[in-house]
Amino acid sequence: MKDQVEKLLNEIPPYVKLIAVSKTHPAEEIREAYNLGLRDFGENKVQEMIAKQPLLPNDIKWHLIGHLQTNKVKFIAPFVYMIHSVDSLKLLHEVNQQAARNSRVIDCLLQIYIASEDTKFGLDFNEAEELLSSKEFAEMQNIRIKGLMGMATFTDDAKQVHREFKSLKAFFDKLKQTSFADKDYFTEISMGMSSDYTIAIEEGSTMVRIGTVIFGKRNYPQQ
């Protein structure tokens, strides 16, 4: 693991945050990555995140990167650092309520649908703009939308991956000039995984979510 982490940290520019995606891997492996200096970890399941969190140092920043069900928000609201996968106003409303209950402001990203596969979660550009212009969103005090997240199509076609990431960056730039014109915290574009992080960084990523390159192959399939 040490060589892989060092190689990644050398490759990734300093303005891009490395999030180690630890889903399916036990707490001991997370501790090993922690001891190499990593502090940001990504999980895609609430159950797994809440099982590991108490076993590990409390300066870890836990990123929820997978589809989040409304009824599970309460379990992570006390400690989650960032939710990358906000894909509805209803979910955002629940995050806002649970954050208030914990006297916190929870940082979130809107997950935007950029792939050509129809199995992936996310909002399309119109839905995201609708959400951001809603009265309900304007009244939420306990969430902060820090940026966007997207996943490219799983394909060998690098041009397509470039195109998809480019579209997310362009949408980010548009929102930065409109909905978030006076919000200097709107800074993050979470894009890039083990197979496509180099392309994502070229296209303007500020956060890469990398599992396999750090921890090796997962033992059971996860999306």
Ligand SMILES: *Cc1c(COP(=O)(O)O)cnc(C)c1O
């Ligand atoms: C699993 C996962 C990753 C990391 O995938 P790797 O290919 O192992 O790097 C990134 N983002 C999300 C949303 C994931 O579910």
